[in-house]
Amino acid sequence: MNCAECGKEIVDETSSFCAYCGNSFDVKKNKLELLGSAAILLIIAATFAATLGVIGLLNYQANVAAYATNVDYYISIGVSEAEYIATFLGFLLFGIINVVAFIPGIIGGFFSLLKKRFRFSLISSIIVLCSSLATFIIIWYYGYGYADIVLMSEIPMLVFSFLSIFLINKSKKEFI
Numbered sequence: 001m002n003c004a005e006c007g008k009e010i011v012d013e014t015s016s017f018c019a020y021c022g023n024s025f026d027v028k029k030n031k032l033e034l035l036g037s038a039a040i041l042l043i044i045a046a047t048f049a050a051t052l053g054v055i056g057l058l059n060y061q062a063n064v065a066a067y068a069t070n071v072d073y074y075i076s077i078g079v080s081e082a083e084y085i086a087t088f089l090g091f092l093l094f095g096i097i098n099v100v101a102f103i104p105g106i107i108g109g110f111f112s113l114l115k116k117r118f119r120f121s122l123i124s125s126i127i128v129l130c131s132s133l134a135t136f137i138i139i140w141y142y143g144y145g146y147a148d149i150v151l152m153s154e155i156p157m158l159v160f161s162f163l164s165i166f167l168i169n170k171s172k173k174e175f176i
């Protein structure tokens, strides 16, 4: 085995630091775990993005279908199809945003796991964070109210993506 820092051969395998350059082997191990955790957090955050994406798209589809089945009622109260659909566009919007964010998120998570493509991994975790913030804003703007299932995806997605940005950035040197 050779020292990762100076490349010289490590004679004493039980030593916790390099006899030539003083590089600590324990710290290296901890950093690897940090990046591994960051990768797992990003993968989980991306999975929550996929969940939110599906929730948004299914809600949009269900509401649009509801217009078609009660079309006479909506016309009698003076709500046109365009007006009706406009009130549910937020579901479509955050559905698409989260499905789109899931793709770089999951790829970035696997790249961090393999310690490859630092910039892509960092940007993908930022995309997942932005997607969760956008979802909060869209739900508030359209006045949908935060259903339990949405919050149960939103909050971990926000926290995990934020942590993964922090940890990936901190583990920059571990990328190859």
Ligand SMILES: [Zn+2]
Pocket (backbone or CB within 6 Å): 003, 004, 005, 006, 007, 008, 018, 019, 020, 021, 022, 023
């Ligand atoms: Zn060394």
